[in-house]
Amino acid sequence: MEWNSKQMMAVALSRQIEDNKTYIIGTGLPLIGATLAKNTHAPHAHLVFESGLFEGNPQEVPTSVSDLRICCGASVLWPQYRYFGFQAVAAGRGGIDAGFLGGAQIDPYGNLNATSIGDYYKPETRFTGSGGANGIASYCDTIIIMKHEKRRFVDKIDYVTSPGWIDGPKGRERIGLLPDKGPRAVVTELGILRFGEDKRMYLAEYYPGVTPARVAENTGFDLDVSRAVEAEPPSPETLAVLSEKVDPMRLMT
Amino acid sequence: MNKLMTAQEAVSSFLRNGDCLAVGGFVTNRRPYALIREIIRQKKLLYVEGGPSGGDIDMLIGAGCVTAISISYIANSGFSMVCRRFRDAVENGNLLFEDFSLDVHTIAYHGAALGLSYVPVKNMLGSDMIAKWGISEEERKKHPKLPAKKYILQEDPFNPGRTLCLVPTPQIDVAVIHAQKASPDGICRIEGPIFQDTDIAIAAKHTIVSCDELVSDEEMRRRPDLNTLTGLCVDAVVHLPYGAHPSQCFGLYDYDARFYIQYEKASRTQEDFDVFLKENVHDCPAHGDYLNKWGAADLLKLRTSEGCAYVPGLKRK
Numbered sequence: 381m382e383w384n385s386k387q388m389m390a391v392a393l394s395r396q397i398e399d400n401k402t403y404i405i406g407t408g409l410p411l412i413g414a415t416l417a418k419n420t421h422a423p424h425a426h427l428v429f430e431s432g433l434f435e436g437n438p439q440e441v442p443t444s445v446s447d448l449r450i451c452c453g454a455s456v457l458w459p460q461y462r463y464f465g466f467q468a469v470a471a472g473r474g475g476i477d478a479g480f481l482g483g484a485q486i487d488p489y490g491n492l493n494a495t496s497i498g499d500y501y502k503p504e505t506r507f508t509g510s511g512g513a514n515g516i517a518s519y520c521d522t523i524i525i526m527k528h529e530k531r532r533f534v535d536k537i538d539y540v541t542s543p544g545w546i547d548g549p550k551g552r553e554r555i556g557l558l559p560d561k562g563p564r565a566v567v568t569e570l571g572i573l574r575f576g577e578d579k580r581m582y583l584a585e586y587y588p589g590v591t592p593a594r595v596a597e598n599t600g601f602d603l604d605v606s607r608a609v610e611a612e613p614p615s616p617e618t619l620a621v622l623s624e625k626v627d628p629m630r631l632m633t
Numbered sequence: 634m635n636k637l638m639t640a641q642e643a644v645s646s647f648l649r650n651g652d653c654l655a656v657g658g659f660v661t662n663r664r665p666y667a668l669i670r671e672i673i674r675q676k677k678l679l680y681v682e683g684g685p686s687g688g689d690i691d692m693l694i695g696a697g698c699v700t701a702i703s704i705s706y707i708a709n710s711g712f713s714m715v716c717r718r719f720r721d722a723v724e725n726g727n728l729l730f731e732d733f734s735l736d737v738h739t740i741a742y743h744g745a746a747l748g749l750s751y752v753p754v755k756n757m758l759g760s761d762m763i764a765k766w767g768i769s770e771e772e773r774k775k776h777p778k779l780p781a782k783k784y785i786l787q788e789d790p791f792n793p794g795r796t797l798c799l800v801p802t803p804q805i806d807v808a809v810i811h812a813q814k815a816s817p818d819g820i821c822r823i824e825g826p827i828f829q830d831t832d833i834a835i836a837a838k839h840t841i842v843s844c845d846e847l848v849s850d851e852e853m854r855r856r857p858d859l860n861t862l863t864g865l866c867v868d869a870v871v872h873l874p875y876g877a878h879p880s881q882c883f884g885l886y887d888y889d890a891r892f893y894i895q896y897e898k899a900s901r902t903q904e905d906f907d908v909f910l911k912e913n914v915h916d917c918p919a920h921g922d923y924l925n926k927w928g929a930a931d932l933l934k935l936r937t938s939e940g941c942a943y944v945p946g947l948k949r950k
Binding site for chain 1: 660711712758759796827883946
C-alpha cells in the first residue's frame with residue numbers, strides 16, 4: 381500500500397500517543413496524529429487545547445485551537461487562565477504526558493524558534509511568536525514536529541521561543557526550569573529523532589525509503605545516526621482510518 | 634441605566650488616542666470585528682494588548698492605528714498562518730512590539746482583573762523573551778502607557794534558589810468584546826468558550842460590548858447563572874448582529890472562509906490592503922452596509938444549528 385510522507389508523519393505522531401494519557405495538542409498535523417491515535421490504538425487518550433477547550437473529539441479538521449470544531453464531545457470549555465493553571469499544576473503532578481509543538485528552527489538540544497529569522501528587531505521573516513508554545517515547553521515533555529531541512533536544523537537558532545534542553549543535562553535546572561521535563565522526540569518527514577543522555581539530538585528511526593545518510597545530509601549540525609533503525613511502515617488498516625475517517629477531505633495529509 | 638449606543642457613539646465616547654486597547658475572542662473566534670472597523674474609521678492611535686490576536690488586530694496595524702503591540706500570537710489560523718500586515722510592519726521596522734507567551738498574557742490579564750500590579754511566573758525563563766526586549770527601557774520612557782520594564786527576574790521569596798519572572802499587569806483603558814446576548818444595562822451573556830473576555834472587561838477602565846441579540850434586563854436577570862458580565866463592568870452596549878463576522882460565534886454562526894481567503898490575498902501588500910479596507914470599512918459606514926456587502930443569503934449559510942457549534946461540511950478552501 382502506498383503512502384506519502386505527510387501520512388507517514390501523521391502515523392509517526394500517533395505512535396507517540398499512549399492510551400489513557402493526556403496530551404496538549406496544537407492544530408495541523410499533531411491534531412491529525414492525535415485523532416488517528418484515538419481511532420486506533422489509544423481510544424481513551426485525552427486531548428487538551430490551550431484555548432481552554434478540553435477533551436474534544438473533532439469530527440472535522442479544526443483550523444485553530446479555538447475552532448469550534450474542537451467543541452464536539454468536549455468535557456469543559458474553560459476560560460483560558462484555567463487552562464494555563466491546569467497546565468502548570470497538572471504537569472507538576474505528572475498529569476500531562478506530553479505537548480506537541482512546531483517551529484521554524486531547532487538546535488541540537490531541542491531549543492525551538494517560532495518567532496523570527498534574522499535580526500530580531502528587523503527580521504528577514506517574522507512568524508506569529510510563541511502562542512502557548514513557551515509555556516508547554518517550560519512545564520511539559522514535548523514532541524516537536526519539524527520540516528527536515530538543513531536551514532531549519534542548525535547549531536544556533538536565531539531566537540529561542542521555547543526552551544529545550546538548553547545546552548545539556550544541567551541546562552534547564554541552571555535557568556530555573558523543571559530539570560526533568562523537556563523535548564522527548566522530534567518528528568519530521570524523514571524520521572524520528574530523540575535525545576541522548578547528553579541531551580543532544582540523535583536519529584532514532586528513519587522511515588522506509590529514507591537512509592540515515594539522507595537524514596544527516598538534511599541536518600545542519602552533526603547528527604549521530606549510529607543508533608538508528610528503520611521505522612515500521614504504516615499498516616493498511618491505519619492508513620485506511622487516516623484517509624477515510626480522520627482526514628477524508630485531505631486538508632492536512 | 635440605558636447604555637445602548639451606536640458603534641460610532643461608543644467608540645468616540647470611550648476610546649481616546651493613546652489609550653491601551655484589549656480585544657476579546659481568540660484568533661478566528663468571536664473577535665469584535667464590527668467595533669474594530671469603527672475604531673479604524675475613527676482612526677484612533679493605540680497601544681494594543683494582543684492576546685490571541687486575529688485579522689482584526691492585523692487590520693488595525695495595516696490601517697496605522699497601532700503605536701505598539703504586546704504580542705503573543707497573530708494569525709487567521711488555517712488561512713493566514715502569520716497575519717501579513719503585522720509581519721510587514723515588523724520586518725520593515727515600522728512597529729514597536731514586545732513578545733510574550735500567550736500563557737503570560739492570559740495570566741497577566743487575569744492578574745489585572747484581580748487588581749494585582751504584577752504576576753510572578755516561571756514562563757519565558759531560558760527563552761529570548763527574557764534575553765531580548767522588543768522595546769528598550771529608554772524607548773519605554775517615551776511611552777507612559779508602557780510599563781517601565783518588560784519584566785524583573787527575582788528569587789522566589791518562599792522557595793529560595795528558585796527564579797521567578799515578575800511581569801507587570803497591563804493598564805487596559807478600553808476592552809472591546811462581542812457577546813451573543815446583552816441587555817441595555819450592560820449585562821452580558823457569552824455562550825461557549827469565554828477565552829479572556831471576562832478578565833479584560835473587568836480590568837479595563839471602560840468596556841464596550843457588541844451583541845448579536847439585544848434582550849431586556851429583566852430577561853437577563855431571570856438566569857444570572859448564565860451571565861458572564863454585570864453591567865457594572867460595561868459602559869456601552871452596541872446591537873450589532875453578526876458583529877463578530879468573519880469570525881465564529883458559538884451557537885450562532887461559523888467563520889466565513891470567503892473573508893479569510895480574500896484577506897490572505899489582499900493583506901500581502903499595503904496597496905491591496907488599502908483597497909480591502911476601503912471596500913469593507915470606509916465604504917461601509919453603517920453595519921448594514923457591511924452585511925449587505927457579504928450578502929444575506931451567504932451569511933445565513935454560516936448559521937449553526939442546535940447541538941453543533943459549526944456548519945458541517947462548510948466550504949473552507
